[in-house]
Amino acid sequence: MTDSSEAPGGRVVVGGSTGFMGRYLVPRFRAAGREVVTVSRSGADIAWGDQDAIDAAVDGADLVIGLAGKSVNCRYTPENRAAIFRSRLDTTASLSAAIAGAANPPALWVNSSTATIYRHAEDRPMTESGGEIGTGFSVEVAKAWERALFSDELPHTRRVALRSAIVLGHGGVLEPLRNLARLGVGGAQHDGRWPVSRARRAAGTGHFFGARRGRQRFSWVHVDDVARIIDFLEQNPALEGPINAAAPNPVDNTTFMATVRRVLGVRIGPPMPRWMLELGAIGIRTETELILKSRWVLPETLTAAGFEFTHPELEGAVRESFDREQTTL
Numbered sequence: 001m002t003d004s005s006e007a008p009g010g011r012v013v014v015g016g017s018t019g020f021m022g023r024y025l026v027p028r029f030r031a032a033g034r035e036v037v038t039v040s041r042s043g044a045d046i047a048w049g050d051q052d053a054i055d056a057a058v059d060g061a062d063l064v065i066g067l068a069g070k071s072v073n074c075r076y077t078p079e080n081r082a083a084i085f086r087s088r089l090d091t092t093a094s095l096s097a098a099i100a101g102a103a104n105p106p107a108l109w110v111n112s113s114t115a116t117i118y119r120h121a122e123d124r125p126m127t128e129s130g131g132e133i134g135t136g137f138s139v140e141v142a143k144a145w146e147r148a149l150f151s152d153e154l155p156h157t158r159r160v161a162l163r164s165a166i167v168l169g170h171g172g173v174l175e176p177l178r179n180l181a182r183l184g185v186g187g188a189q190h191d192g193r194w195p196v197s198r199a200r201r202a203a204g205t206g207h208f209f210g211a212r213r214g215r216q217r218f219s220w221v222h223v224d225d226v227a228r229i230i231d232f233l234e235q236n237p238a239l240e241g242p243i244n245a246a247a248p249n250p251v252d253n254t255t256f257m258a259t260v261r262r263v264l265g266v267r268i269g270p271p272m273p274r275w276m277l278e279l280g281a282i283g284i285r286t287e288t289e290l291i292l293k294s295r296w297v298l299p300e301t302l303t304a305a306g307f308e309f310t311h312p313e314l315e316g317a318v319r320e321s322f323d324r325e326q327t328t329l
Helices: 020-029 051-058 080-098 137-150 174-182 199-205 223-236 253-263 274-284 298-306 314-327
Strands: 012-016 036-042 064-068 106-113 158-164 164-168 218-224 239-243
Touching: 012 020, 012 080, 020 223, 020 274, 036 051, 036 239, 064 080, 064 137, 064 223, 080 137, 106 137, 106 223, 137 158, 137 239, 158 223, 164 223, 164 314, 174 253, 174 314, 218 223, 218 314, 223 239, 223 298, 239 298, 253 314
Parallel strands: 012 036, 012 064, 064 106, 106 158, 158 239, 164 218
Antiparallel strands: none
């Protein structure tokens, strides 16, 4: 099993350092005694757009991590769709250019991707070797992101596209779900029929009726295991290409929401029908695809390589996430 005490030393460049993952990784690397250079739009050592400074930071680094990208937790308007693409492709291209021009390029570049790249899956899990790529806006974003990662010739740098499932931890996706559960509306999210306009069909942003009665699969991973996966990748030079970052025991939506309620001690949580979800999504400016698409992903490559998850079971991961949050209040 890999832990932070076994992680390699050397400089780490973290692009997108102010997001959920970046805020977890940066202090963890520094606590391990590593030099960390952060890149973000604001609140970092270097701002995106300062290519000379990014070049200097990357040259001589051991590890580059790319996490930047506008959150997909928004309405998929034309403006937001363009920003989602641009924020990922421009920052990935910036890191790639820095590595290509480095006299002493990093050994490893780990860049974010997403398990959403796979199709809506109710019949079988998606793995790196047998997974099927899906269709629609979110999938096109993931495909373009990975193309940007692998497009340049970087013969001295190993590259990994980390296809992450929903990441659990203090805050993040669990924060609004905790609030919903405590308000008594933390039940399973039920899909159903809902009109999809011609414009949304053309843009690939409409969710079409799939899993029934909260049976859409929910693949997840704890943030600490994502950090440990990055350590593991540094220590295992045979690993490269797309790698699924997902715990080995996914559940369905009904089980996930029941687990959240159980950990919080909330007894009541009626199911939420599609029409209510759609109206709620409009109100809070998000998309129902984020909760209704069936994401069933397994960490085939990591498991075969011998990686052991600290949080393989959902309840332990949720309980740890909420416990951590409660100790910081």
